[in-house]
Amino acid sequence: KIEDGLAGVNVLITAGPTREAIDPVRFLSNHSSGKMGYAIAKAASQAGANVTLVSGPVSLQTPTDVNRVDVSSASDMHKAVMSHVSDCDIFIGCAAVADYRPVNVGEQKIKKDNNELTLTFTKNPDILADVAKLDHAPFTVGFAAETQNVRDYALKKLKAKRLNMIAANDVSNKDIGFDSDKNALSVFWNNGEEHLAIADKEQLAFSLIELITKKYKSN
Ligand code: C5P
Numbered sequence: 334k335i336e337d338g339l340a341g342v343n344v345l346i347t348a349g350p351t352r353e354a355i356d357p358v359r360f361l362s363n364h365s366s367g368k369m370g371y372a373i374a375k376a377a378s379q380a381g382a383n384v385t386l387v388s389g390p391v392s393l394q395t396p397t398d399v400n401r402v403d404v405s406s407a408s409d410m411h412k413a414v415m416s417h418v419s420d421c422d423i424f425i426g427c428a429a430v431a432d433y434r435p436v437n438v439g440e441q442k443i444k445k446d447n448n449e450l451t452l453t454f455t456k457n458p459d460i461l462a463d464v465a466k467l468d469h470a471p472f473t474v475g476f477a478a479e480t481q482n483v484r485d486y487a488l489k490k491l492k493a494k495r496l497n498m499i500a501a502n503d504v505s506n507k508d509i510g511f512d513s514d515k516n517a518l519s520v521f522w523n524n525g526e527e528h529l530a531i532a533d534k535e536q537l538a539f540s541l542i543e544l545i546t547k548k549y550k551s552n
Contacts, residue, residue, distance in 0.1 A: 338546040340381035345421040345471070346374050347414060347428035347460065349389030351407040355452065356439040365429035366512045367391030369476075372538035373425055374399045380542055382423075387413045389428055407431050407457035414460050423549055424471045426461035429478075433457060462494040472549045474498045480505040487521050498522045498548060500541060522548055 348370020352360040367388060374386045375396035384399045387410055395401040402417070404410045407430045418424065433454035443450070465473040475496045477487045480503070487501035500518045502509060509516045509531060517531040518541065529540050 337381040338543070338550075339377055339423075342382045342422045342549075343385075343420055344374075344377045344382040344423045344425065345385050345387070345414065345417055346370055346377070346425045347387045347389075347410060347430070348374065349391040350429050351389045351410055351431045351457075352405045353431045353434040353457075354406065354438045355435050356441065356443045358442050361431065361435070362390075363429050363431065364512055365389070365391075367393050368512075368514065368534050369516060369538065370425075370427035371396060372534045373427055373541060375535070376538040376542040377423075377425075379539075380546065385417050385421075387417070387428075407434060407460070411458045411460050411463070414464065418464055418467065418471065421471045423474070423545065424461075424464045425474045425545070426464070427476050428460070430460060431457055459494070461496070465495040470495075472497045472545075472552055474500065474545055477501040478504045483519060484521070484526075487519065491521055491523075497552065498545065520544060 349367035350363045350365035352362045354360050371393045374384050378384045378396055378398050386399050387402045387404060402413050404413050434457055436453045436455050461475045473496050477490050477499055479486045479501055483501050483503050487499050491499045500520045502516055502518055514533055515531055516534050516537050518529045520527050529537055
């Protein structure tokens with residue numbers, strides 16, 4: 334169902350993985366495909382929103398009428414989000430941001446001279462939490478990928494990161510999540526929840542945008 338529910342509303346979305354450099358030719362990343370974030374960007378755009386999509390490296394086509402900003406590392410993504418957030422009404426953090434990055438990034442390729450290699454990591458900024466704690470924070474929606482106690486962890490995250498809404502998926506279920514075309518979401522907000530049954534990510538994105546629109550407008 335496509336309505337003009339978000340006409341004139343500015344929506345900022347993060348999607349995909351991040352890449353954390355180890356040296357000039359190597360990085361650490363994860364299996365995020367970006368499919369869910371891109372589907373959400375498409376659904377928001379079709380609902381009439383002005384959509385900016387801050388994207389990690391993925392092999393997906395940019396949805397029609399979506400302004401895509403390409404980034405690589407979590408720090409790049411943080412910078413890009415902070416520079417676009419001021420006129421944003423709704424922020425949806427869908428990216429699988431790396432929690433840590435290597436402390437020292439060699440200027441030269443690391444040679445295989447030793448039998449062991451130790452890397453030291455430092456924590457990346459939490460983009461979602463930083464957006465939610467801004468003075469004029471947008472309506473902020475986060476994601477949570479959990480393998481157990483989905484409801485408990487999602488509700489804790491909702492509070493800890495001061496979000497308006499959180500969409501949780503159970504990544505222990507092999508049929509859904511990461512690289513799959515399907516997903517299912519449990520969505521929580523203060524004093525309410527709704528469960529969106531397993532469906533194509535495109536279909537699910539429309540249901541989620543509908544729910545976000547409803548809650549954003551009654552906020
Ligand atoms: O705490 P956790 O990583 O499980 O939270 C997931 C949510 O936080 C997702 O919405 C993700 O996009 C966001 N996140 C972020 N920056 C980080 C880590 C997670 O925006 N450094």
